[in-house]
Amino acid sequence: MEFLDRYESLVDDHEAFVAACSEPLPTVVRVNTIRASVERTLLALDDAGIGYERRGWNDRVLELDVEKPGRTWPYYHGWLHGQEEVSSLPAAVLDPGERERVWDACAAPGGKATQLSALMEDTGTVVANDQNLGRLSALRHNAERLGVTNLAVTCADARNYSLSPFPFEAFDRTLVDAPCSCEGTIRKNRDVAEEWSLGHVESVAGIQKGVLRRAVQATREGGTVVYSTCTFAPEENEAVLDHVLSAESCAVVPFETELAHDPGVREWRGAEYDPSVEHARRFYPHRNDTGGFFCAKLEVGP
Amino acid sequence: MSDDRDGGGRDGDRENVGERFGRLPATADERAVPGRATREEVLAYFEERFGIPRGSFDGHTFWEKGAGKLWAYAGEADSGIEVEALGITLLRTRQEHWKPTTSAALRFGGAATENVIDLGESEADAFVRGHDQRIEWDGDWGYLIAAHQLAGEREPLGVGLYLHGELRSVVPKGRQWD
Numbered sequence: 261m262e263f264l265d266r267y268e269s270l271v272d273d274h275e276a277f278v279a280a281c282s283e284p285l286p287t288v289v290r291v292n293t294i295r296a297s298v299e300r301t302l303l304a305l306d307d308a309g310i311g312y313e314r315r316g317w318n319d320r321v322l323e324l325d326v327e328k329p330g331r332t333w334p335y336y337h338g339w340l341h342g343q344e345e346v347s348s349l350p351a352a353v354l355d356p357g358e359r360e361r362v363w364d365a366c367a368a369p370g371g372k373a374t375q376l377s378a379l380m381e382d383t384g385t386v387v388a389n390d391q392n393l394g395r396l397s398a399l400r401h402n403a404e405r406l407g408v409t410n411l412a413v414t415c416a417d418a419r420n421y422s423l424s425p426f427p428f429e430a431f432d433r434t435l436v437d438a439p440c441s442c443e444g445t446i447r448k449n450r451d452v453a454e455e456w457s458l459g460h461v462e463s464v465a466g467i468q469k470g471v472l473r474r475a476v477q478a479t480r481e482g483g484t485v486v487y488s489t490c491t492f493a494p495e496e497n498e499a500v501l502d503h504v505l506s507a508e509s510c511a512v513v514p515f516e517t518e519l520a521h522d523p524g525v526r527e528w529r530g531a532e533y534d535p536s537v538e539h540a541r542r543f544y545p546h547r548n549d550t551g552g553f554f555c556a557k558l559e560v561g562p
Numbered sequence: 563m564s565d566d567r568d569g570g571g572r573d574g575d576r577e578n579v580g581e582r583f584g585r586l587p588a589t590a591d592e593r594a595v596p597g598r599a600t601r602e603e604v605l606a607y608f609e610e611r612f613g614i615p616r617g618s619f620d621g622h623t624f625w626e627k628g629a630g631k632l633w634a635y636a637g638e639a640d641s642g643i644e645v646e647a648l649g650i651t652l653l654r655t656r657q658e659h660w661k662p663t664t665s666a667a668l669r670f671g672g673a674a675t676e677n678v679i680d681l682g683e684s685e686a687d688a689f690v691r692g693h694d695q696r697i698e699w700d701g702d703w704g705y706l707i708a709a710h711q712l713a714g715e716r717e718p719l720g721v722g723l724y725l726h727g728e729l730r731s732v733v734p735k736g737r738q739w740d
């Protein structure tokens with residue numbers, strides 16, 4: 261886990277940060293309100309003798325006292341979906357409304373896309389795209405199980421995405437939950453440490469810039485784009501925002517969240533970023549007992 | 563691609579092209595693709611077989627991709643659209659006995675009043691493991707919606723095929739418990 265030492269200057273309690281990164285994650289699920297209300301889901305959990313703890317910042321997020329929620333009735337019925345707590349944040353920040361047109365540019369396996377659908381009461385259109393067909397089959401499986409009917413699924417490179425299949429010219433909102441070096445998933449996947457390299461960070465940053473630029477272009481003026489990663493590297497976070505701010509018409513705007521967070525960083529290893537990247541939020545594992553995460557909200561300009 | 567679609571010579575409407583989604587015609591009068599089910603027939607099927615009110619599908623359009631595989635979709639699209647998926651799979655047609663999907667049973671089957679077989683806890687458990695079981699049932703044979711009690715209400719588990727005193731589970735492998 262030496263790669264974490266890279267971030268010593270960013271995190272105020274480096275020891276607690278590293279310690280949290282070596283702890284397993286709690287079992288957290290999201291209630292799929294397309295299939296059942298939170299109330300009815302809690303009743304089903306009570307009946308099954310499964311203990312839960314609710315999360316104050318999001319009434320649909322629950323921590324369960326079982327390791328494998330997949331073998332419970334509420335899960336079978338599509339009332340629950342396993343989704344790490346902090347990864348429920350970006351869809352909530354995007355905050356789509358009923359009947360809107362929403363693009364999830366990197367959607368597989370679909371945790372956030374199906375959450376967007378639920379926030380829209382399964383109305384409107386969520387275009388769930390991913391470049392990887394194998395991962396899309398996992399997304400399809402989840403959509404069927406969760407009974408999500410407003411998803412249109414496409415398989416394309418988001419960097420030059422074409423809306424030509426659809427009878428509209430732009431999206432109201434877009435989520436870019438980008439491919440990344442996944443440093444923040446170290447709590448569930450130890451391999452991250454062995455696979456980490458600066459070369460990978462730099463090459464994936466190139467993809468992230470391309471996808472986020474296309475997302476801004478494909479979203480209508482006044483629309484919203486949310487950019488998220490599960491990684492700490494500023495090269496993949498603030499640097500990507502900085503690049504897109506200078507290349508496209510958009511602004512990074514603040515957003516509220518009850519989860520404890522740090523602001524985006526304005527400089528890193530000699531590079532200086534646009535001051536507005538401070539409105540982005542960094543989520544470190546020791547703050548909320550979650551995975552590591554980064555989330556920014558952008559407003560699309562003329 | 564978009565020329566085909568916007569032109570009027572819309573492929574998805576003329577023949578049943580495998581990778582395109584063709585929207586179901588409202589009624590037989592509007593049918594352009596031979597053998598394609600109509601929206602009216604689908605609504606009538608769910609109403610007659612399961613007592614599911616037609617209004618349950620008000621927010622959804624119906625689509626065919628491949629021969630006989632129907633989908634239910636709530637979003638925007640034009641007929642002939644080429645995508646990987648639209649909404650969820652609903653019903654298998656173009657065969658003697660139409661077969662609703664497990665997803666359809668779970669998503670829309672809560673409103674069913676007929677041909678619903680209520681299972682006890684151990685039967686429900688066996689059903690989602692994909693086991694066939696001998697069960698008494700004096701209703702129609704054929705595809706039934708299997709249900710059990712969850713949080714104080716009847717909740718559909720999926721589709722079963724009832725024949726000769728036996729309920730066969732058709733829960734797809736990927737959704738079964740093992």
Ligand SMILES: C[S@@+](CC[C@H](N)C(=O)[O-])C[C@H]1O[C@@H](n2cnc3c(N)ncnc32)[C@H](O)[C@@H]1O
Nearest residue numbers: 366367368369370371372391392417418437439
């Ligand atoms: C962090 S994962 C997305 C997780 C997903 N949002 C969820 O909540 O389940 C990133 C995804 O981006 C996809 N991807 C990578 N490069 C891409 C590209 N150029 N265009 C579209 N998708 C891409 C990967 O296949 C991967 O599934």
